[in-house]
Amino acid sequence: MALMPVTDSIFLLAESREHPMHVGGLELFAPPPGAGPDFAREVYDRLMTQTGVNPLFRKRPGRPVSSLGNLTWAQDTELDLEYHVRRSALPAPGRIRELLEMVSRLHGSLLDRHRPLWEMHVIEGLEDGRVAVYTKIHHAMLDGVSALRTLQRSLSTDPEARDCPAPWGLDRRVRRDPGPSLLGLNPLTLLGAGARLLGEVAGLAPATLRVAGSALREDGLVLPMSAPRTMFNVSIGGARRFAAQSWSYDRLKAVRAATGATLNDVVLAMCSGALRRYLLERGALPDAPLIAMVPVSMRALTEREEIGGNAVSSVLCNLGTHLVDPLARLAVIRNSMSQAKAVISEMTPLQSLVIAALTVAPLGLSPLPGFVDHTRPPFNVVISNVPGPRETMYWNGARLDGIYPMSIAMDGQALNITLASNGDSLDFGVVGCRTRVPHLQRILLHLENTLAELEKAVGAGA
Structure with missing residues (x-):
C-alpha cells in the first residue's frame, strides 16, 4: 500500500451519497467516412481488447470499509474491464436532450470504492449518427487538468491513424516512485521532505500577511x-x-x-x-x-x-x-x-x-x-x-x-x-x-x- 497525499484523501473524506466527488467529461465523436451502423459496437469492442492497464487506472482505496481507505492506495491486480467500460443506448429520438438526461443520471451516482475509481460509458443512438463517450473518475485520482491530458494522449491529429490506444492503456512517462509506503519509509527521504515542508510552513505566516496587506x-x-x-x-x-x-x-x-x-x-x-x-x-x-x-x-x-x-x-x-x-x-x-x-x-x-x-x-x-x-x-x-x-483530434478516425x-x-x-x-x-x-x-x-x-x-x-x- 502507498500513503495517499492529503490533497487526494480530502476528496474521499468529503464524499457522501449526496455529494459525489468525481469529475467527468462528455465527448462527442463523428464516425469516420465509410463507418457502418455498428460503429459504436466496434468502438466498444476495440476498447475491450486493450487489456494492458496503466497502474494509475488500477488504483483503489486501500481498505474501503475502514478509515485507512481514505489514507492509502492499493493496486487492483485483476481489473474487470467489463465493469468499468459499458455500452449504452439512448431512447428515441436520440436527441442531445436525451443524451444530457442520461449523462446527468450517470454523473449523480457514486463510484464503487472496492474497485478502481473510474468508469467509461460508450453511448450510441444519437439521431445524427455520432457516438458519445461519458467518462468519470474520482477527484482523488485525477484533477481536471490531468483528466483532460489523459484523454488527449489517447487521441491523434491524424484522421488516418488507426492505432490510438485506450486512455487507460497509455505508456505514460510517469515517475515510478509511488510515494511513501506504509511498509517501509525511507528515513532520509522522510527527513528531507520534512525539512522542506517545515521551511514552507515557516513562510506561510508571512505569505498570509502579504495577502492581508494586499x-x-x-x-x-x-x-x-x-x-x-x-x-x-x-x-x-x-x-x-x-x-x-x-x-x-x-x-x-x-x-x-x-x-x-x-x-x-x-x-x-x-x-x-x-x-x-x-x-x-x-x-x-x-x-x-x-x-x-x-x-x-x-x-x-x-x-x-x-x-x-x-x-x-x-x-x-x-x-x-x-x-x-x-x-x-x-x-x-x-x-x-x-x-x-x-x-x-x-x-x-x-x-x-x-x-x-x-x-x-x-x-x-x-x-x-x-x-x-x-x-x-x-x-x-x-x-x-x-x-x-x-x-x-481523432480517435481511430472518429x-x-x-x-x-x-x-x-x-x-x-x-x-x-x-x-x-x-x-x-x-x-x-x-x-x-x-x-x-x-x-x-x-x-x-x-x-x-x-x-x-x-x-x-x-x-x-x-
Whole structure:
C-alpha cells in the first residue's frame, strides 16, 4: 500500500451519497467516412481488447470499509474491464436532450470504492449518427487538468491513424516512485521532505500577511468569506443536471482584442452576465457582487511529471454582478484577477496550495446540520477553464466534435461551470443540483446573450 497525499484523501473524506466527488467529461465523436451502423459496437469492442492497464487506472482505496481507505492506495491486480467500460443506448429520438438526461443520471451516482475509481460509458443512438463517450473518475485520482491530458494522449491529429490506444492503456512517462509506503519509509527521504515542508510552513505566516496587506492596499483583492448569500449556496441533494454548449474561440478572441482583457477574463465576464441574468429571472440577485473561486493549475510550478493526483490552487474573483454595464463588469473582473494573480505569484507552490485549502476550508464543515444554510459562503460559484487540445483530434478516425467537462456540485455550492478548449471552440459544461438550480439550461442561453452583449459593446459582433 502507498500513503495517499492529503490533497487526494480530502476528496474521499468529503464524499457522501449526496455529494459525489468525481469529475467527468462528455465527448462527442463523428464516425469516420465509410463507418457502418455498428460503429459504436466496434468502438466498444476495440476498447475491450486493450487489456494492458496503466497502474494509475488500477488504483483503489486501500481498505474501503475502514478509515485507512481514505489514507492509502492499493493496486487492483485483476481489473474487470467489463465493469468499468459499458455500452449504452439512448431512447428515441436520440436527441442531445436525451443524451444530457442520461449523462446527468450517470454523473449523480457514486463510484464503487472496492474497485478502481473510474468508469467509461460508450453511448450510441444519437439521431445524427455520432457516438458519445461519458467518462468519470474520482477527484482523488485525477484533477481536471490531468483528466483532460489523459484523454488527449489517447487521441491523434491524424484522421488516418488507426492505432490510438485506450486512455487507460497509455505508456505514460510517469515517475515510478509511488510515494511513501506504509511498509517501509525511507528515513532520509522522510527527513528531507520534512525539512522542506517545515521551511514552507515557516513562510506561510508571512505569505498570509502579504495577502492581508494586499487586501488593505488594493480595493479589488477579494478575501474569503466576503461573498453574499445566494440561492446557489445552500444544502443540496444527490441528483444532478447537466447542460453543455460550445462557443467559437474567434468570438471571444475578438472581445479580448478590443478590450485588452485576457481570454479567461472574457470567459468570466460571460459567466458573470449569465449568472446575473439567471438570478434576476428568479428574483434572487443580491446587491453585493458574486464571488467566483477560479482554480489555477500548479503543475508547471511544481514540475510534477506524473499524470495522477491533484496540483490545483485557486484565486477568488469579484464577478461584478451588481453592475448593469457589461464592460464595467469586465473591468472589475480584470482588476480582481490581476491583483489575485499578482499575490499568488509571490508565493511558493506549497504556500499557494495551503492558502487555497484555507479558502475552501469552511466547506469542510458543510456536513454539520444547518451550517451551510446559516453561514456566509466562502465564495458563490466555481468557474474553471481547463486547457484542452487546440487542434482537431481523432480517435481511430472518429473526429472529436466536443469535449464537455463535468465537475462537482456540493453542499454550499449547488452550481459549477467548467469549460475546455477544443480546436476552434470553447466547450462549456454546467453542472447543478437538480432541485436547487431549476431550469439549468437557461444559463446556456444567458451565456450566449452575454457574449452577444459584449460583442455589441465593443463593436465586435457579426
